[in-house]
Amino acid sequence: MTIKKSPALVAIDGDAVVKEALRRIEQPSRRLFLQRSLTLGGLSLLTGCAIVDQDSVEHALMRVSRFNDKVQGWLFDPRQLAPTYPESMITRPFPFNAYYGEDEIRQVDANSYRLEVTGMVADRHAWTLTELRALPQTDQVTRHICVEGWSAIGKWGGVTFSSFLSRIGADTSARYVGFKCADDYYTSIDMPTALHPQTQLTLSYDGQPLPPRYGFPMKLRMPTKLGYKNPKHIQAIFVTNTYPGGYWEDQGYNWFGGS
Amino acid sequence: MTDSTHTIHPVWLRATHWLNALAVVTMTMSGWRIYNASPLFDFKFTKAITLGGWLGGAIQWHFAAMWLLAANGLVYLLCNVGTGRIVRKFFPLSPRAIVADLRAAFRGRLSHADLRQYNAVQRATYLFVIADAVLLVLSGLVLWKSVQFPLLRELLGGYEAARLVHFFAMATMVAFVAVHLAMAALVPRTLLAMIRGR
Structure with a gap:
């Protein structure tokens, strides 16, 4: 003993x-x-x-x-658009959802914010919020589907991601685009979805600057993927051929997570 | 060699039956855990009867067993049609025969002397549950890939309606299984036949 x-x-x-x-x-x-x-x-x-x-x-x-x-x-059709809805069908209030509670929402400072762009891209300069907001913007009213089963309709505005990718000279033959976020969340998507016309670098919600609860200053919105694939508070974007995984994906959620 | 005149259920039927049973149990139990993550109604399934432990685990089970359910179901349907069994076993079928056999069943007078013959209630019920399984697969496809299958999505009334369809098709399947098990318990020879073929 x-x-x-x-x-x-x-x-x-x-x-x-x-x-x-x-x-x-x-x-x-x-x-x-x-x-x-x-x-x-x-x-x-x-x-x-x-x-x-x-x-x-x-x-x-x-x-x-x-x-x-x-x-x-293989099933993903890059020309197949998610349905869009009239603004009268927007879910109010739009639900908050994250891997933490509402009391832990991260506050990002707009003035010191920089979006890092790295990996297989030609232009690696960091973007200020003013620069991002100066890019051409589009709106979409689409259905957000959560992995839990519920869904909600919201209105998001921002930069079409494919146009942003071509602006930074991204190598679109790469396999993945990865995201790192201010709330320590991280995820990654396939290049075909990144280039889908409804995939959006979102800067506004319902006509207002994106509020902290929905991912200030910027999130990625993809009506072709489940909620956990849509990262909020994005700080860094990288283009890579190395599988980057994701916060939930590494725990067992399906990586593609498409709908 | 098996004497074919004594064979009630061919091997392919017994194999697909039991593989389907496995798939249905796995799909249902993992589906209940997925339901619990965002209940449609004012109740949850007791955790002890669910599979997967957490939502991610349940989805992994569900999206693995779906291949077994779909592939096995396809083999069953192809064999059933290809061998002509579906015509021999399930038809003719008339509403009058169903009512008559239902009455006889409730009076305890429905004969099971020859298990090779399905009575009218069996014929109707088995055809109905095949259709229910097809509906489960189709509504499941809409929930999984609502953007990629727009026609199917609109036919079922959209994503949220497909959730309800999927739920009630599940409830119908569970009700069928309960009655099916009770019937097999009442006539145990049917269970033996589904295992041994005779």
């Missing part, structure tokens, strides 16, 4: 401990591990046997999800 030496508790900084604990709780991988343990617990009850290798089941499901990415890429 071994006796553990009790650690020198007095030397520990209380605040640091709480901070570390909070950080660990917030780590999605830990939450996910717990959730998946529950799943497999349920599954073993279901089959009544001491189960199926957990990792191999997860691995197989992930592989099917990758296969589903390919099928969706």
Whole structure:
């Protein structure tokens, strides 16, 4: 039998401990591990046997999800437009949704804001909000479909993403466009969707500058993809051939996430 | 060699039946967890009877089992039509025969002496549940790819209407399974026939 030496508790900084604990709780991988343990617990009850290798089941499901990415890429018709609606059908209030609560919405300073553009592009200069707002803008009233099942109609305005990509001299033969956000969210999309005519770098909501709850100063709006593929508070855009993943995608949401 | 005169269900039918059962159970249980993420009505499914643990896991199960459901369903329909079984087993079928057999069933007088013959209620119910499964797949396609299948989306009345169609088609399927299991329990020979073929 071994006796553990009790650690020198007095030397520990209380605040640091709480901070570390909070950080660990917030780590999605830990939450996910717990959730998946529950799943497999349920599954073993279901089959009544001491189960199926957990990792191999997860691995197989992930592989099917990758296969589903390919099928969706193949089904995706770049000329097929999402339906648009009259303004009278806009959902009011439009729901807030993020991986955090409304009390944690990030505040981005408009004056110091710079949009970084990197990767396989010719022009890597960082954009100010004034420069972005000076680009030609279009509006769309489209349906936002959440992975949870609900949907809501909203009106977004901004720069057609394909025109922005050609303005920065993006290599459109690259496979992915990735996004990094001020709320630590990140995601990535396929190039055909990036070039879709309804894919928009959104700067306004319902005729007003995009409010913080919908992603000030700029989000990406794609009526051809589910909500979690539409990043808010975008700080950096990069064009790449290396799979960048995403916040939810790395936890098991389907990467293509198209509708 | 199997004596074909004694075979009630050919091998392809039994295989597709049990694969379909697996697909339906997986689709339903994972579907319930997906439903719970944004309930259409004022209730949720008890977590213990759902599959996937969290929304992302449930979607992975749902979008994996959908291939089994669709591919197996297609094989079933092709074999059924190709062998002429669908005509032999399900027709003729008249409303009068259905009412007569339903009456007999409620009086406990419906004969199951020859399991190779479906009575009129069975014929109608099995055809109905095949149509329900097709509706589940089509409404599911609209929920998955509402932009890519505009015709289907408009036929079902749009994305939100397709959610309701998908839900009620699921409820219909679950009701069928409940009755189907009760009937199999009442006439256990039918279960044996679906396993052994005789």
